[in-house]
Amino acid sequence: MSVLNKNDFEYAGLNSRDDLQAVMGAVTLPSAPAMAEQVTDIPAMYGNQFNGMDYTSRTISIPITIIARGSQDKYNQIMHNLSGLLLSDDPSDNGKEYPLVFGFEPKVTYWGHVTAISDPQFINQGAWDATLTITFVQSDPRATLPQVETPLKNGLNTITVDGTARTEPVIQVVPKRDLKHIGFTLNGGEYGLGPDSDEDQAVAVKPYTQVVNSDVLNTMAEWTNDANAIAQMKTAGKYIYQGEADSNRDTQVLMVKLANGVKQYGTHQPDWYGPGVRFTGMTNSLTNYRVKTRIHHIKHSGTHNGRAMGRVEVLLLDPNGATIGRFGLADSAGGGTPTCYLQITK
Known part of the structure; x- marks a missing residue:
């Protein structure tokens, strides 16, 4: 411009x-x-309507x-x-x-x-x-006039904008916790989201029911690297589950175990290799569900930085152990940019 x-x-x-x-x-x-x-001109009326x-x-x-x-x-x-x-x-x-x-x-x-x-x-x-x-x-x-954006504070919010004409605000609500009720007045009208009575608020239905608490990895009690359990976890390409994984109690991160200053990936293999573990936390089958996870991929530098060195992924399994969802990050051969991929089955 x-x-x-x-x-x-x-x-x-x-x-x-x-x-x-x-x-x-x-x-x-x-x-x-x-x-x-x-x-309107009305006959016999003095003036008009x-x-x-x-x-x-x-x-x-x-x-x-x-x-x-x-x-x-x-x-x-x-x-x-x-x-x-x-x-x-x-x-x-x-x-x-x-x-x-x-x-x-x-x-x-x-x-x-x-x-x-x-x-x-x-x-x-x-x-x-x-x-x-x-x-x-x-x-x-x-x-x-230019749009005015302002975050809402607790309690009464009065927002004054420039100009001489009335304007309709655009209100965006992004709940950060269980939302029961939010109300506001708009040019004399009152609007609300969620139940506003004490009785209804007390029994407000949450959009999600938490079935499994966030796993803090303190005990690894629900995690296993048993060969029979992890053998069912299928992912793309050739892979070998071996080595050991460990949890960090401070950061609540599951990663390759470090012993005597050496990462325990196992013995050298021509294909992808490293530890694999399986978590079993849900005890019932759900029609609709939401799983939240976080992965961290590290790109190493040094003599062999042109090789495909790192691959980390999360697999979502059905009750029979078959993979129905896959999310991960992996290095590319020849030192290319790491790839992010997401696969979901019906």
Whole structure:
């Protein structure tokens, strides 16, 4: 977007000076939209019955000057460019409105459409410099100011924005704990989410029921690396489960065991190898469920950093031990960028 000077305007992303090659004149903004009084003439009544006012569109006239510098070719080029950019012959554009911003009030945006481009009036005959007027109409006569975003605090929130017209807020609620009730008033109306009575709040239904608590890995009681248990865990490619895994009580992380300063991956193999463990925490089958996990992939550097060295993944198993979900990170051969993958079966 070009820099908007005070004597420029921008319509649909087009700068008047750089794109339209025109100089904007003095723009007088109308003080109000077109208004029409709605009344009913009732026979034998003194006066008439007032039924309200219609506030319709607002029209902004933008005078511009084309500087052709004595060249008819330059004048023709600017005129073709002007009409081609401001007016569209694409039927899909019909009905669209675009933003208009003036350099003398860059924070105010008017949404509307061009309804007319007047015939040019030459300033000096033979100089090919001309003036004309672009007619811009707003179907909604209001203008908009920059959006104000503010987080809500506990208790009563009063948010004041610039401008003279009423505006409707957009409220986004992102619960961080069990949500029972949130309420707010909007231009005199009261709105709420969730039950608002003490009786209903006491028995509010949680969206999720926690079946398995977060495993803190303190005891490894529900984890096993028994050969029969982990042999059923199928993943892509050739792999060999071997070595040992351990838990860190401070960070609650499950990782390859470190013994005497050496990671216990097991003996060298030509394919992927390392420890695999299985966690059995759910005691019943659920139709809908949500599992949260976190994995950490480390990319080593050094003599062999061009090799595919690290692969870590989480497998989701059905009651029979078959893999129904897979999420992981792995190095690529030849020192390529690590790959992230997600697989889910139906």
